[in-house]
Amino acid sequence: MPATPPIIRQLPDQIANQIAAGEVVERPAAVVKELAENALDAGATRIVIRLEDGGRRLVEVEDDGHGMRPDDLALAVSRHATSKLIDADDLFRIATLGFRGEALPSIAGVSEFTIASRPHDATQGHELRLNGDTPNGSGPCAMSPGTRVTVRNLFWNVPARLKFLKSEAAESGHVTDQVMRLALSHPRVAFRLEIQGRAVIDQPANETLEARVRALFGATVADRLLSVHANADTMQIAGFVAHPQEAKPTTKRQFVFLNGRYVKDRLLLAAVREGFRGFLEPRLHGAVFLHLDLDPSQVDVNVHPTKSEVRFRREGEVFALVRNALQKALATNAGGFSLLPTTNETTSSGVIQRTIVRPLPATTPTVVVQERYIPEASGLPPAARVAESTESYRATRLATAVPLSNAEGNRPRAPDPGPRTAPSKIRRVLQLNRMYLLIETTDGIRLVDQHALHEKALLLALDPTISDLVANGRQELLVPITVNLLAHELAQVVPLLAELARVGLIADALSPTQLVVRAYPVILKRTNWARFFADLAQDPVPAQATATLSERIAHSAACHAAVKAGQELSPEEQWELARLLERFEGLENCPHGRPTTLDLGWDELARRFQR
Structure with a gap:
């Protein structure tokens, strides 16, 4: 006999609110986002965020916005109560950051929640307290005009969600990132973030975007900002892109704002990536601080719980506007930065070619080539080590306190199984453009990235698994x-x-x-x-x-x-680096995963010249 099917029941409000909170309130940073966006919608000119224990113990957001009357407070913590929508058509012309009326009840449902507010024309404020949806008192309070929301013991009644929170440092970092996005999206609003009572971010009101970037990312980035501005029909983009030399292997410094809202939309990020095409290696990402403004009726922001993804009516035009604006700014102001045309492929013979980006000086660069002919590698004295005490390595060149071979100290680790990097015999070593070594061997020629090779060899000489790295003092x-x-x-x-x-x-x-x-x-x-x-x-x-x-x-x-790119090496230093290929296995890639060597065999070279 078949089992009795489960009976469909209406979920209690408490469970429904916790489910909704799971979509909106992922971590303390999400609480900060929702509360700060409410403050911005309320016309705040100053927002203060306070954090304790990464947000577990306390998240507090205080603003000087319009404020609410006592009757509005009770509605504010009711699900789907909002002042930002009147009818269904408003969903397709949203001009505010919030609109669903979900944030406050979702946060209140998983915390000890207090909201206090005072309109500017009132003489005192009023506060409302809840413990996980359960009212816990209300009454008048003394406060400045505006609204203050205090969230204590987040997820106290949802232990399954609480255990997924990261360390205090990690959660504080997420909150800091969130406040930085808010500060960049609204440079005319003052933002202050206090973590454990210490001011981490404190930005005054009425700043320009450039001034805010300078304050948050430092003069190095700000001094290399390139202006971006373009418009098409009802769309406009403005902001800054950092010089390609400031690119990093992370997208953390890419900020795109749509009508004042930070978005991480795939279409916009793809447009940014295409905007940098020809100016960066594929592994690098340029910094951008872009504000895109368009008619709210041309974009649907109601497609994602956190509103971080959107849907455009005219995707192709938006994509082209962003891409072309970046390309124009970089081509005009990037100081001759260009991409060297190569083919991104690996041939059957193992010749690896990759796209390389480097700045081109205003004048024709001089390629520095140093040469040393070595009849037989075995006839040379062995390379003892790369260290500060090695006489052949000048103090300003390859000096390092880390010996590459030391029987008692930093013994090289056992390498991962794999083919040996070293060629059979080295005949000739040359330095090219102060960045690469060209090594002639009995098997062919090998190009070496001098910094990447030396860095990997030094890392192999260390044992980073030990808990005390002061063995060398x-x-x-x-x-x-x-x-x-x-x-x-x-x-x-x-x-x-x-x-x-x-x-x-x-x-x-x-x-x-x-x-x-x-x-x-x-x-x-x-x-x-x-x-x-x-x-x-x-x-x-x-x-x-x-x-x-x-x-x-x-x-x-x-x-x-390790030796640096752009560092001129003596013939002895070039030879010392080349011999590293014979002393270590596993040097094919640097610690960051990039190739250290490119090989071309004599047979392949003959085939290329059709001999």
């Missing part, structure tokens, strides 16, 4: 090194300082934008500390992940100690 500083960071970067680094101390890197926060390094492992003596901590902030490792931090430090040591 730790440098204690009488005068600490002061490191300047952006406020949001330091906010993400501070929770990791205790773990950094476990691997020998001692640093303390001095102010919201400064920290001091008091001691570090000797292997990091050539580290650019501002870049190291900025990179750590961009991709923070989980708290209590000492092994991961150790590996990050090893990568940093290898990168900063």
